[in-house]
Amino acid sequence: xxxxxxxRPCKPPTRRRSESKCEGMKRANTFLTLAAGIxxxxxxxxxxxxxxxxxxxxxxxxxxxxxxxxRLAVNALPRDLRDGASILALESTGYVKARTGTNPFTCLVSxxxxxxxPVCFDEEGSRTILPAFADDAVLRLxxxxxxxxxxxxxxxxxEGRYRPPARPGIAYxxxxxxxxxxxxxxxxxxxxxxxxxxxxxxxxxxxLPEKTAFVDRPxxxxxxxxxxxxxxREALFAESQALVDEIERIIGLK
Numbered sequence: 341x342x343x344x345x346x347x348r349p350c351k352p353p354t355r356r357r358s359e360s361k362c363e364g365m366k367r368a369n370t371f372l373t374l375a376a377g378i379x380x381x382x383x384x385x386x387x388x389x390x391x392x393x394x395x396x397x398x399x400x401x402x403x404x405x406x407x408x409x410x411r412l413a414v415n416a417l418p419r420d421l422r423d424g425a426s427i428l429a430l431e432s433t434g435y436v437k438a439r440t441g442t443n444p445f446t447c448l449v450s451x452x453x454x455x456x457x458p459v460c461f462d463e464e465g466s467r468t469i470l471p472a473f474a475d476d477a478v479l480r481l482x483x484x485x486x487x488x489x490x491x492x493x494x495x496x497x498x499e500g501r502y503r504p505p506a507r508p509g510i511a512y513x514x515x516x517x518x519x520x521x522x523x524x525x526x527x528x529x530x531x532x533x534x535x536x537x538x539x540x541x542x543x544x545x546x547x548l549p550e551k552t553a554f555v556d557r558p559x560x561x562x563x564x565x566x567x568x569x570x571x572x573r574e575a576l577f578a579e580s581q582a583l584v585d586e587i588e589r590i591i592g593l594k
Contacts, residue, residue, distance in 0.1 A: 425443060448473065459513050517588075537562045538559070
């Protein structure tokens with residue numbers, strides 16, 4: 341099973357003289373279970389989602405055939421980075437490394453928060469952000485409720501098992517086969533790129549969702565979201581339309 345080394349507890353250095361990083365993370369707990377990539381494409385069709393057991397995806401885990409999962413995982417990257425990325429695949433006991441890559445990126449199909457989307461993290465994100473994504477899926481596979489998953493992730497930050505990125509970095513979610521839960525139903529969301537921005541807020545950057553770059557999930561794993569432009573979205577969808585159709589047929593979205 342995939343594991344991440346170096347999950348040391350938070351150290352005393354502060355981001356302000358009166359506040360340690362750990363204390364800042366505790367105050368950010370209420371933000372921890374928002375889905376990564378929050379902006380939903382306006383007017384996108386709502387899709388009834390099915391799990392491997394045939395039920396609603398809310399709090400559940402959507403499973404795919406392994407070969408399809410691997411193709412979907414790297415679809416989050418720009419084309420030139422796909423062949424060199426490492427890939428994690430979800431099995432019944434958790435994520436396993438299906439391919440060791442040659443570039444800094446690690447890709448997986450995230451099920452965090454009951455959502456369903458491919459995402460690829462650079463080395464720093466794989467070390468600090470990806471473990472929470474992986475553990476979310478493992479907890480759900482074991483039958484944990486949404487509330488229990490939230491409690492466990494919050495505890496992970498408090499205990500130092502999860503940490504904010506220590507340097508700037510990037511994660512890609514450029515696949516058009518990206519779905520977030522909206523009212524218990526999966527909704528396609530636009531491709532986007534994410535830059536690590538721990539403890540940053542929209543007030544800090546003048547972020548306006550749907551209008552400008554903005555901060556998603558303010559807190560230790562906060563990210564600045566940059567949505568792909570209309571022409572880029574059209575090109576990405578045209579390139580990946582066959583994959584999108586295959587995903588939606590197999591997991592019951594069409």
